[in-house]
Amino acid sequence: MxxxxxxxxxxxxxxxxxxxxxxxxxxxxxxxxxxxxxxxxxxxxxxxxxxxxxxxxxxxxxxxxxxxxxxxxxxxxxxxxxxxxxxxxxxxxxxxxxxxxxxxxxxxxxxxxxxxxxxxxxxxxxxxxxxxxxxxxxxxxxxxxxxxxxxxxxxxxxxxxxxxxxxxxxxxxxxxxxxxxxxxxxxxxxxxxxxxxxxxxxxxxxxxxxxxxxxxxxxxxxxxxxxxxxxxADFIGQGVFLPGRVISHHQVRVELGTLNSTIPVECCPGDDRCPGEECLVDVLLRPDDVVHDDSSEMKAEVVHKAFRGAEILYTLRLESGARALSLVPSHHNHAIGERIGIRLAVDHVVTFPGEHPPAARMQPQRREASITQ
The missing domain is CATH 3.40.50.300 (P-loop containing nucleotide triphosphate hydrolases)
Structure with a gap:
């Protein structure tokens, strides 16, 4: 009781x-x-x-x-x-x-x-x-x-x-x-x-x-x-939504790569057609999901930075024009306009039904990274 x-x-x-x-x-x-x-x-x-x-x-x-x-x-x-x-x-x-x-x-x-x-x-x-x-x-x-x-x-x-x-x-x-x-x-x-x-x-x-x-x-x-x-998702912590396409019950593709989830990815509530060509979702990426990595071929442009002592919160512009956040140790002090290497490290794949028109959601991908939960 x-x-x-x-x-x-x-x-x-x-x-x-x-x-x-x-x-x-x-x-x-x-x-x-x-x-x-x-x-x-x-x-x-x-x-x-x-x-x-x-x-x-x-x-x-x-x-x-x-x-x-x-x-x-x-x-x-x-x-x-x-x-x-x-x-x-x-x-x-x-x-x-x-x-x-x-x-x-x-x-x-x-x-x-x-x-x-x-x-x-x-x-x-x-x-x-x-x-x-x-x-x-x-x-x-x-x-x-x-x-x-x-x-x-x-x-x-x-x-x-x-x-x-x-x-x-x-x-x-x-x-x-x-x-x-x-x-x-x-x-x-x-x-x-x-x-x-x-x-x-x-x-x-x-x-x-x-x-x-x-x-x-x-x-x-x-x-x-x-x-x-x-x-x-919006109220707790910080993060951004990137458009994605569900390609299997446990995989969703975003501009930065393919995310693998141990939990089935929901396309649309009550829709048993998943996956499918029009199965579009918005994927939540937290600042700790986007890792700064100088050796990565995947690059993003620094458009804003907020110094927080031990860490810097970077706002990054991706090739499609979409933005992502990355929380980086502050000894990695990059200038506005600089392109830095990034990679994804997503332990929890969080998606919601997409809110954007299909034509605006996915840009052609130049490379693909695989992230396993």
Whole structure:
């Protein structure tokens, strides 16, 4: 039995449906994430789990018990859910220790003080208990908010864009720290964010949301390498689509060569004619699929470069005029307009039904490379 289950929930504001028939499951001790652009409904889903919004359809279950359905609504204070807000919502007039212990007022003083001391050690603030929030950095305030949410031992922890107020470097470091803290306390948690780097750093499983629906609920690895549709493929990571022609159930030809896939290549949904002359697809190529190789006879022109420290992301123009991306160690510093050798190293062949007219899709090939998955 799942620790948290959303079964076909709908949420609406008046006549506007914000969430549509959304389902997901989260096992005990796992960290899930709702990831998507602004306005996709992810925060609304989080608020419905917390009990701040009522569903208009479907059910929300915690440990098998229904907490939300149409006509039945368990209030937030009875759900044993902790929440870390975007702005931390710390009490400025209380010390760090008293902030952490705010939800433990029913405990005996000695027991409460022991729990507060334990949580401050867990979040690395054992010597900051007597300070006030304004005396702490943003990262320290975020850890206080996390300790306060964890103090009552919630059944579920919800984190609403908890890193958005931090600078990029601190955000990255704290995302790993927060994951370690949640795992150390064996807490089940859900994070909401629009930043895929945060999602990848914190979550075990991620749901990509678009227009009130989860497009794919999966591991970070599968979202990147095995996206189920174009939206997920575009939203996660970087990449380009090259036109291709399916030449067998396990082979697809693109301008740069022939890709061999262990998974059957789908031409068109429900079309049993594959392969065929008009079986055209778009093939997803990630920057790590296009490898810089000085010894390769296959060349591409550098049209843009983005320096990233250890790596450079090159945008390359192919002979047909199509573009590809390649992530290259930064000691290979090539000039705009230079032609460099490339080869394909595709471990996951990802295709979608083609969206371009057949005449514009495939250029005559001058050479062919074979890539085996």
């Amino acid at each position: 799942s620790h948290l289950e959303l079964a076909g929930i709908d949420l609406a504001y008046g006549t506007q449906r914000v969430v549509r028939n959304l389902s997901m499951r989260l096992e005990k001790g796992s960290i899930g994430c709702l990831l998507g652009p602004s306005g996709c409904g992810k925060t609304t889903v989080l608020r419905s789990i917390a009990g701040f919004e009522q569903v208009s359809g479907g059910e929300i279950r915690l440990d098998g018990a229904v907490v939300s359905r149409q006509g039945q609504h368990v209030p937030p204070e009875r759900r044993r859910i902790g929440m870390v807000f975007q702005d931390y919502a710390l009490f400025p007039h209380l010390t760090v220790a008293r902030n952490v212990g705010f939800g433990l007022r029913a405990m005996e003083r000695e027991q409460r003080n022991g729990r507060v001391a334990e949580l401050l050690r867990v979040v690395g603030l054992h010597d900051q208990g007597n300070k006030y929030p304004h005396e702490l950095s943003g990262g320290q305030q975020q850890r206080v908010a996390l300790a306060r949410a964890l103090a009552p031992r919630p059944s579920l922890l919800l984190l609403d864009e908890p890193f958005s107020n931090l600078d990029v470097e601190l955000r990255e470091r704290l995302s790993y720290e927060v994951r370690d803290i949640i795992k150390a306390t064996q807490t089940t948690a859900i994070l909401v964010t629009h930043d895929q780097n945060e999602a990848f750093a914190v979550a075990d499983e991620i749901g990509i949301m678009h227009e009130g629906r989860i497009q794919q609920w999966d591991t970070p690895y599968n979202l990147y390498h095995r996206p189920v549709n174009r939206f997920v």
